[in-house]
Amino acid sequence: MKPEGTFRQRAKEALADKELRGNFRRAMDSLMVKRANQFSDVDEWTRLRSLGEAVRKRTLEKLPDLLEKLETNCKKNGIQVHWAETTDEANQIILAILQRRGAKKVVKGKSMVSEEMHLNAFLGEHGITALEADLGEYIVQLAEQMPSHIIMPAIHLNRRQIADLFKKKIDGFEYTESAVEMTAAAREVLRREFSEADAGLSGVNMAVAETGTIVLVENEGNGRMVTTVPPVHIAVTGIDKIVENLEDVTPILSLLPRSATGQDITTYVNMISSPRKEGEKDGPEEVHLVLLDNGRTRIHADPETRQTLQCIRCGACMNHCPVYTKVGGHAYGGVYPGPIGKILTPQIEGIEPYGDLTSASTLCNACVEICPVKIPIAQMLVRLRNEAATGCPESSVKEAGVKKSTVEDMVWKGWSTSHSSPAAYSMMTAVLGMTGNMMPKSAPMLKEWTSVRAKPKFAKKSLHRMVKKLGVDDE
C-alpha cells in the first residue's frame, strides 16, 4: 500500500487543523501524567523494564523453536494453527474458514494486524461483513477512517464529531454529546451483533508457547464477547507476539497497561487455551490461530533491526512523541503511527513508500526513555536513514538504497575530502567565504536545507584564519 502524498504534506495539513491539534493535545497530556504516576518508583520501573526487555529478547532469540512449540501445544489443545507469509495469504486463510462455515457476519475485537491486512475491505469484497466492536474501532469504522492511535483508535475525534457521526449512521440515535449516552447507543447496536454473528475475530497480545494459550487484554469486554459468543473464533497475530512461558506473561501484563493508559491492569485479562470442550455449554466450537509473517522474518534477520520486534504495542511512544502529539496518527499514512510506526512501517512496507517517516523525528529520545521494553528507537531511525541513503547490497531492509541521491553523495564526498586535507580545507573555506553567499537559495540541497532553516551566512574570513592571524599555532 502506498500512502497518499508525503509525510511533509500530510503533516502540514494536520498542523493547520486546530480542532485536531486540540483533540490530541488534551489526550496526550493526560496519558503522560497517568503513566508517570504508575512508574514513580524508579527502582521498580528499572527492574521491571529490564525484565520486560529480557523476556522479549529471549523470545526473539528462540523464535523459530518457540513458534514450533506454540503450534504443537495449540494443536494438542485443539486450536488450529495456520501460517501466512503475506497479508494476502492470511486473508485467504480467514476467508476459507469463514466460507466453510457459511459465515456472513463477523464481529471483531481490536486487532492492528487485521488493519495491516486490510481484512475488513477484503472480506467485504467477498460478501462478508466485518464489524468492529471495540468502541474506538467502531467509531473509526463508521467514519470510514483508519485508527489514529494503536490503543485509542478514535482519539483524533471529539465528542461533537462523534455525535454527528452517530446521528448520521445509527438509526434512531437521538443527538447527544454525552459520552455515557453515546456509549449506551453503541452497546445496544453491538449487543445484537454479538449474539447474531457467525464468527468472532480478535488480535493477540501474547501467545504462550509453553501452554498454547492466547492472551488478550482489554477494558470493554468486546474481546471476551467475540471470543466467547460466536461459534468460531479466529485470532490473528504477527509471528513476533510470542512469549516462551506462562510466567513471561506476568511482567508484560504489568508493563503494558501501565505504560499505555496508566492503569494497574486492564479490566479483563482473557486467557484462551482451547475451543469448547465436551460438556462445556459455551465458547466457540472452533478456535483458529493465524500466524502472519508479512516482513517480520526480514526484520528478524538482522540483530539490530530485530529489536523492533520486541514491541508490546503499548502506544506510550506515541503519547510522548513531540512530533506525534502535534500531527496526530493519520499524518504517518500507515497502520502504525508514531515512533514505533516510523521504524516498523518502512521495514514492513518498504523504504520507497515510507522512508520519509524516518526523518520525521528530532531524535530527542523521549520514546526511548519510556519504552517499557527498551527498544532503541532513535538508533533504529538513524540506521534506517542510512539504509535509505546508502543501501549496502546485503542489507536485510526492504528497498534499502531507494532514497540514494547522486548529488548528496557528491557533496558528502567533497566534504570528506576537504576535511581530510589541510590544503583542500583552506581552499574550500576561502572559496566559500568569497562566493558562498552568492549561492541562490534554490541551489540543489540548499533548497531542502533552507525550507525550514535560515540560509547559512559565510564569513569573509574563516575562524580558522582569523585565529591563525592572531598568531595561534594550529598544529
Added chain:
Amino acid sequence: MSNAARDRILGRLRQSTPGPKAPVSDFSIMEERQWSPEERTNRLVEKMGAVNTEIHQTTADDWPLKLAEVIKVKQAKNLLFAKTTWAGERIASAQQEFDFLFCDDADVNIKDLAFKAEASLTTTLGGVADAAALVLWPTPVEPRLVSLVPPIHIALLEEDKISNSFAEVIKTGDWSSNMPTNALLVAGPSKTADIEQELTYGVHGPKELVVLLIKK
C-alpha cells in the same frame, strides 16, 4: 499453501544472524511484594473500588442476605447462577424475591439465558492483591457467559483466597501444566474511554461488578 509457508517462515528465522545473548530474566521483582492477609484485602478493596467495583464485606453465614439486599437495591428481577455450586445450593434452597435462572440445567441454552438475565452470580478462584483483580475459571457448571453478558455481575470472593500477585497464583496453582479452556482476571466493570477519554462504565460487559467479600 500453509505448510510450505510454515517451512519457509521457520527456515528464514533459522538463518537470522545471531545477536548478543539475551539478558537473564530476573523475575524477583514480580514476587517481591508480600503483604499480610489484611494488607492484601485492603489493597484489593481500595484498588478495585477505585475502578468502580462495589465491594461488600460480609461473612460465610450472612452473604446470602447481603446478596438479596443488593439485588433488591438494583431492582433486578432475576439472577443467573449455578444451583450445584456450594454457593448456589445456599441460595436455591431459600425463598427469594427474584427469579432463578439456572446456568447448570442439563439442556440449558446458555446464550439465550445470559442475554435475558438482569444479574448473575459466580464463584471465583480467588483474587490478586498487587494489580487488584478477581481470578475466574469458568466451568461447565458456571459457563463463560455468566460473568460476561448480564448487566450486573456479582462475584463471591473468599478473603483467604487473595494472593499477593498473579505470578504467585500461576506458580502455586501450577497453571502451566493445567490451563483451563478459559481463565480470566477481572478488575472491575466493563469500561471505555474511547470518547474524548471520558471514563464510561458498561460498554460491552457488565455495567456493574459487585464483590461479596467473605471474611473469615
